[in-house]
Each structure stands twice: as structure tokens, then as C-alpha cells.
Amino acid sequence: MSMQQHPWLLRVENLTKIYGEPGPDTLSKTGPSFESNICPDTDSIVACADVSFDLYPGEVLGIVGESGSGKSTVVKLLCFDMEPSVGNAWLRPYMDGAVDMLHVSGQQKRFIRHHLMGVVYQNPRDGLNFRFSSGGNIAEKLIMAGHMHVGRIRERASFLLEKTEVPIRRMDDLPASFSGGMQQRVQIAKAIANHPPLLFLDEVTTGLDVSVQAKVLDLIRELQQELGVAMIVVSHDLSVIRMLTDRTLVMKNGRVVESGLTDQILQDPQHPYTQLLVSSLL
Amino acid sequence: MNIVEVRRLSKQFELHILKEKRIQALESIDLDIAEGEIIGLTGKSGSGKSSLMKCLYRTYLSSAGHIFYRTGQGRVIDLASAGDHEIIQLRKTEIRYCSQFLSVIPRVSAVDVVSEPLMPILKDRAIAQEAAKDLLERLGLPKGLWDAYPVTFSGGEQQRINVARAIISRPRLLLIDEPTASLDTRTKDVVIDLIRSLKTAGTSVLCISHDEYVLDRLSDRRLHLQSGRIVHSIQPSL
Numbered sequence: 102m103s104m105q106q107h108p109w110l111l112r113v114e115n116l117t118k119i120y121g122e123p124g125p126d127t128l129s130k131t132g133p134s135f136e137s138n139i140c141p142d143t144d145s146i147v148a149c150a151d152v153s154f155d156l157y158p159g160e161v162l163g164i165v166g167e168s169g170s171g172k173s174t175v176v177k178l179l180c181f182d183m184e185p186s187v188g189n190a191w192l193r194p195y196m197d198g199a200v201d202m203l204h205v206s207g208q209q210k211r212f213i214r215h216h217l218m219g220v221v222y223q224n225p226r227d228g229l230n231f232r233f234s235s236g237g238n239i240a241e242k243l244i245m246a247g248h249m250h251v252g253r254i255r256e257r258a259s260f261l262l263e264k265t266e267v268p269i270r271r272m273d274d275l276p277a278s279f280s281g282g283m284q285q286r287v288q289i290a291k292a293i294a295n296h297p298p299l300l301f302l303d304e305v306t307t308g309l310d311v312s313v314q315a316k317v318l319d320l321i322r323e324l325q326q327e328l329g330v331a332m333i334v335v336s337h338d339l340s341v342i343r344m345l346t347d348r349t350l351v352m353k354n355g356r357v358v359e360s361g362l363t364d365q366i367l368q369d370p371q372h373p374y375t376q377l378l379v380s381s382l383l
Numbered sequence: 384m385n386i387v388e389v390r391r392l393s394k395q396f397e398l399h400i401l402k403e404k405r406i407q408a409l410e411s412i413d414l415d416i417a418e419g420e421i422i423g424l425t426g427k428s429g430s431g432k433s434s435l436m437k438c439l440y441r442t443y444l445s446s447a448g449h450i451f452y453r454t455g456q457g458r459v460i461d462l463a464s465a466g467d468h469e470i471i472q473l474r475k476t477e478i479r480y481c482s483q484f485l486s487v488i489p490r491v492s493a494v495d496v497v498s499e500p501l502m503p504i505l506k507d508r509a510i511a512q513e514a515a516k517d518l519l520e521r522l523g524l525p526k527g528l529w530d531a532y533p534v535t536f537s538g539g540e541q542q543r544i545n546v547a548r549a550i551i552s553r554p555r556l557l558l559i560d561e562p563t564a565s566l567d568t569r570t571k572d573v574v575i576d577l578i579r580s581l582k583t584a585g586t587s588v589l590c591i592s593h594d595e596y597v598l599d600r601l602s603d604r605r606l607h608l609q610s611g612r613i614v615h616s617i618q619p620s621l
Contacts, residue, residue, distance in 0.1 A: 108468070155468070157468055157471075160468075160471075315489070315490065319490055322488070326502070344488055344489075347471055360467075361444070361467060362441060362442070362467050362470060362471070365441060365443065365444060368437070368442050368443065369396070369437075369442065369443040369444055371397075371444065372399075373399035373400065376398065376399050376400050377399075377400055
């Protein structure tokens with residue numbers, strides 16, 4: 102048991118995103134008990150609310166839920182793709198976890214995003230620049246993180262592509278000419294290029310063939326074990342969650358309805374929605 | 384000294400999707416496990432044996448009561464209410480659970496499945512793999528299978544993988560569910576020897592079994608469960 106003062110890598114408190122003008126009762130009139138995330142008074146939409154958790158170094162946390170549950174919003178808020186309405190988050194490698202990263206300047210956010218995070222999106226077009234070659238995409242990330250030496254950047258890019266099983270001879274090809282699974286692997290190579298301590302994976306295997314999906318999952322698992330990187334894995338698919346994660350948050354209508362060890366969530370789910378989800382597992 | 388003290392432990396399942404149906408799995412269980420003690424857990428299927436084990440491992444959340452666990456460093460933690468991160472840490476370093484059937488991540492070789500629990504401790508893949516091969520050899524798993532995927536193995540072969548994976552990291556508390564059900568007598572004897580040698584090193588074991596041969600040779604004491612309650616405990620006359 103580590104007696105460290107801050108064992109967490111990432112601490113998230115009350116993360117909330119509301120579209121439109123909320124009223125005084127917006128939060129108390131939305132959520133799973135109302136089966137809705139639309140405020141009846143103001144029609145504002147509560148994408149997610151009151152999401153709090155600690156992520157430990159090297160830990161893999163799953164967020165599971167149906168579309169519209171707010172699970173992707175959580176990730177988008179944490180990697181600065183969106184601005185939260187309310188909430189705080191501290192990342193230990195940034196200012197020793199003493200400064201709320203959600204309320205710093207845009208320049209600081211870009212620094213955090215480029216140096217301390219990697220993001221892999223469901224759609225490779227969100228994570229890759231399709232006008233750059235696969236190698237160029239990785240180089241872009243490295244340059245953003247302050248690397249300048251062209252030879253070394255190229256070396257690192259080919260190392261990463263090899264690691265993610267993308268043929269090196271396709272390093273100078275555009276991602277558009279790649280298969281979906283290969284695009285996803287380039288995206289992963291790009292995301293881990295600068296050794297981030299934290300990786301976000303948003304529905305990364307959704308839409309891939311089963312065998313391709315298996316290879317991408319194997320790759321993620323291997324990288325996790327080898328690099329010890331902490332991950333937040335967002336998926337609607339419980340078998341992905343089961344394979345990758347230690348702990349799971351279950352979301353519905355913008356709220357976390359249950360959290361626990363992944364095996365506990367799967368074998369002894371408490372919330373009616375989680376029970377339904379687990380019983381629907383093939 | 385006791386490593387585990389279970390007090391008034393109850394477990395109830397509430398099945399919301401079946402019209403709020405309730406199932407009482409365990410009722411007011413009291414149980415002490417001493418350091419280095421092997422307890423055989425018996426009872427008909429559905430009597431609560433696996434539920435008890437899963438409550439100890441926190442795969443099930445306890446509905447009431449306490450599970451006091453004394454760590455290697457002498458701290459007492461209530462496994463029924465401890466935080467998830469604390470449980471994750473204990474599972475990595477002290478507590479192992481071996482289910483009746485092997486459930487592993489697909490496309491991982493037998494040697495890697497077995498050596499995986501050692502990785503956080505040793506941090507050296509080659510040494511961990513050597514230790515795994517050693518165990519698989521003792522358990523008589525044909526060499527040709529070491530690099531193959533256990534999903535395709537026979538029941539007995541999978542069970543050997545399962546046992547090897549459970550004991551390789553020499554946990555302080557081993558929860559093991561039917562470790563020998565599909566093994567031949569020779570392999571049973573090996574499993575019994577392996578678990579007894581863990582005991583000698585101080586490991587406490589809770590073992591579910593229906594096999595008199597194994598229970599006789601393995602357990603220091605037996606507990607019998609019936610409808611979620613401990614009905615009697617037998618101390619073998621040694």
C-alpha cells in the first residue's frame with residue numbers, strides 16, 4: 102500500500118457539461134431516475150453531470166454506457182476538445198497536481214495535451230491529419246511536444262509504426278489509403294509517440310471487423326503492459342471493457358450510476374441499468 | 384494469528400430486471416482463517432460456497448457485515464467496504480482467486496497466462512516465464528502446449544493453467560474453487576503438494592471441493608455450508 106500523499110494520476114471532480122441555459126432545477130430534474138438528460142423547464146441538455154473519479158498511474162478505467170449517456174463527453178472535456186460548464190481536474194505531472202488543468206490558459210492546455218496526453222478517437226479522421234502521411238502524423242505529434250531533430254523523429258516514427266504493426270514501407274503513404282484497422286493503429290502510434298502518462302481511447306474498436314478489432318485490442322493491451330500508461334477506455338461494448346479495464350464507471354443519462362471493480366460490475370451489478378446491460382452481454 | 388475474520392457477513396442479490404426478485408446467498412457468516420491454515424469448504428451447489436469466496440475477493444459486494452483482512456504489513460482492512468484501489472493493490476500483491484473454470488484473455492499463450500501475476504512483482508518477463516514453465520512442467524502440461532492459447536485446451540489442461548496462475552505469485556491468501564475437479568490422481572497429488580508447500584511458507588487457503596481424496600489430504604479443517612449458512616465445521620483427527 103503506497104502511503105504517498107497523492108496516489109492518483111488524474112483527479113476529476115464534479116465534471117459537468119450542459120448545453121443551453123440551465124435553470125435552478127436542471128440537475129435535479131434530469132438523470133437516470135427521469136430517464137432523460139433534457140431539462141423539462143429550460144430544454145437545456147445535460148451531457149454529463151457530477152462525474153468524479155480518481156485514476157491511478159498505470160490504471161485502466163472503463164466508462165461504459167449507451168449512446169447519449171455522456172461517456173464520450175467526459176473524455177472530450179478532459180482532453181480539452183470541449184469546455185466544461187462546471188468541474189475541476191488535476192493531472193499529477195502538471196504542476197504536481199496542484200493546479201486545476203480545466204481552468205488554465207489555452208496555451209497551457211495545448212502544452213498538457215501535447216506533452217502529457219494521447220487521444221485515440223473512434224473516427225481516425227478526428228485523430229489523424231489525412232493530408233499528412235502516417236509517418237508525418239507521428240512527426241506532427243512529436244514536433245508539438247518539442248522534438249526538433251528530423252532524423253530522430255523519423256527513427257521514432259518508424260519504431261512506433263513497427264510497434265503497432267504498420268508496415269514501415271507505408272510510412273510515407275497517406276492514411277486514406279489504409280484499411281480501418283491500420284488507420285486505427287497509426288492513430289495509436291501517434292497517441293503514444295511522446296510517452297504520455299495518460300491515454301484516452303474513445304470507442305476505438307467500434308465499427309471494425311471482429312478479427313481486426315481483436316488485433317487492435319491486443320495491441321492496446323500489450324502497450325499498456327509494456328509502457329504502464331494509464332488509460333481511460335470509453336466503450337459501449339462490455340467485452341472490450343472486460344478485456345482491458347481494472348475498474349469501470351457505468352453511465353446513463355449523463356450520470357455515473359455505478360462504479361466498481363470491473364469483475365464486480367460484470368458479476369454483481371447493482372444498478373438496474375447495469376443489470377440490464379450485463380444481461381444483454383452475448 | 385488470523386489473516387481473515389469474517390463477521391456477520393450476508394449477501395443478497397436484488398435482481399431489478401426480474402421484478403425486484405431477491406436471492407439470499409449468504410446469511411450471517413462468521414469465519415476465521417488463521418495464518419497458514421487450509422480450510423476446506425463443502426456444501427451442495429447453490430449453498431453459497433462460491434458466493435462466500437467472491438465476497439472475500441470483492442467480485443461480489445457484501446450486503447452486510449465485515450471481512451477483516453490483516454495485510455502483510457499488519458494493517459487491518461475491511462474487504463467488504465475498502466476502496467476499489469485498495470482491493471486492486473491487494474489482488475496484485477496478496478490475495479489470489481482461482482475460479483472453477485479458466486477465464487483468460489484470448490490470444491495469450493499458456494506461459495504468459497501463468498506468468499502474468501508475477502509481472503508486477505518481478506518486473507522481468509524472462510524470469511517470470513521461467514517460473515511459469517517450471518510450474519507447468521511440475522503439473523505435467525505437455526511442453527508443446529506452453530506457447531499455445533489455453534482457450535483450445537481440454538478441461539484438465541485448462542485447470543492446470545488455472546492452478547499454476549493462482550499459486551505462482553505465492554499469495555498470502557489463496558481462494559481456490561474446485562482445483563482438481565478434472566485432474567487425474569497423479570496431477571491431483573502434485574496440486575496438493577504445491578498448495579501444501581505454500582501453506583508451509585505461510586499462505587492461508589480457502590478451498591472449495593467435493594473431492595474427499597483432496598479434502599482429506601489438503602485441509603486442516605472443514606466448513607460446511609447449507610442455504611447460505613455455516614452448519615458445522617469438522618476438525619480432522621490427526
